[in-house]
């Protein structure tokens with residue numbers, strides 16, 4: 001079986017991909033301008049003919065999540081508002097964002113746009129080694145959120161056998177995996193860890209479940225967490241990036257170093273954080289700006305994700321010619337200055353997942369005492385540990401934190417079950433300083 | 437690739453013709469429309485576009 005999902009587009013020379021994406025960009029820009037009220041208004045001063053070179057793309061303003069929301073409040077047609085790019089009768093599926101940062105965004109998918117989205121996802125699954133031999137278990141609450149619906153349909157399309165794992169508790173899911181001998185999974189990294197933990201509590205070694213391959217979705221996957229999941233299940237664990245607004249747009253190949261952008265489905269720009277006008281160099285951090293190039297029902301143009309990632313190297317040994325990005329460093333809004341030092345909550349996650357398997361849940365809280373910022377790590381440790389052992393973990397964590405972040409912190413041990421648990425979109429970082 | 441693109445074009449024309457041959461038949465119109473959705477994806481898969 002060919003190692004590529006599409007041996008033609010995945011190995012096109014760079015210049016060819018650039019040329020195709022530039023052409024597609026103009027097509028979708030013109031489409032959005034003619035079919036979506038938001039873009040009719042927003043792109044008033046911009047004519048497609050003015051976009052003559054790749055550099056001219058920067059003349060097109062970014063689209064922000066906030067605008068999508070604004071254009072849905074009391075704007076017809078209900079509930080999609082001004083972004084809708086097809087007649088409402090053509091909408092075949094409703095999706096929405098989780099609303100963790102405000103009012104949810106309602107996302108319309110036409111049959112065509114949904115299938116386009118699935119086709120893009122087929123690249124992600126195939127690249128991660130999912131094949132028709134896999135019986136893939138999908139442990140998620142089938143709901144209004146997009147996470148995993150893409151995985152479900154794309155896995156079906158590439159020929160896997162899909163087992164919908166909704167409406168079961170974690171124990172029920174462990175039992176279902178055993179009963180059906182499922183050999184692949186996709187889930188949020190946090191939940192895959194939970195399943196492994198539940199299995200161990202049931203006296204079952206997660207390795208004996210026979211999971212060969214897993215794909216993370218719905219939340220970031222720091223390298224340490226990825227390795228931890230691989231270690232627990234004895235499987236290969238892959239990452240992908242996407243969101244409700246943008247679709248899944250990048251995935252990890254067998255090299256497991258960074259993520260390939262699915263080209264030429266998406267135009268992905270990585271722009272410098274200060275001016276948002278310069279494409280960053282390999283190894284440099286950039287803000288991810290995305291234009292899905294063939295999705296007409298929700299035609300976002302230059303969507304600024306506010307996510308920051310490191311630009312990956314060219315020439316992946318896998319032979320794909322697409323651009324790569326390394327893992328997401330954090331959200332523009334999550335990276336904060338604390339006592340004058342740039343702090344990303346992901347560093348703490350990385351530390352806990354790689355060096356502290358005894359910590360079952362945690363939360364980072366930043367407060368201000370007089371003029372001094374204070375970081376508190378609230379942790380829950382494995383309840384079978386003694387008080388002395390817990391205290392020693394807390395001490396080691398505080399030291400590790402100082403080394404990794406250059407900032408001191410307090411560690412507070414909480415009783416078991418105090419901290420919230422997350423299946424999707426974990427919110428383990430709380431900045432309570434106000435006006436920071 | 438040119439030969440593949442020509443074939444995709446043929447499927448497109450054929451599906452459009454199917455729709456026009458039976459405009460009253462919901463099943464034929466819908467299934468032909470679905471073929472056109474996959475034609476759209478095939479155009480993406482072959483980087484084919486209308487100038």
Ligand SMILES: [Zn+2]
Pocket residue numbers: 253254255260316317318319320
């Ligand atoms: Zn690769």
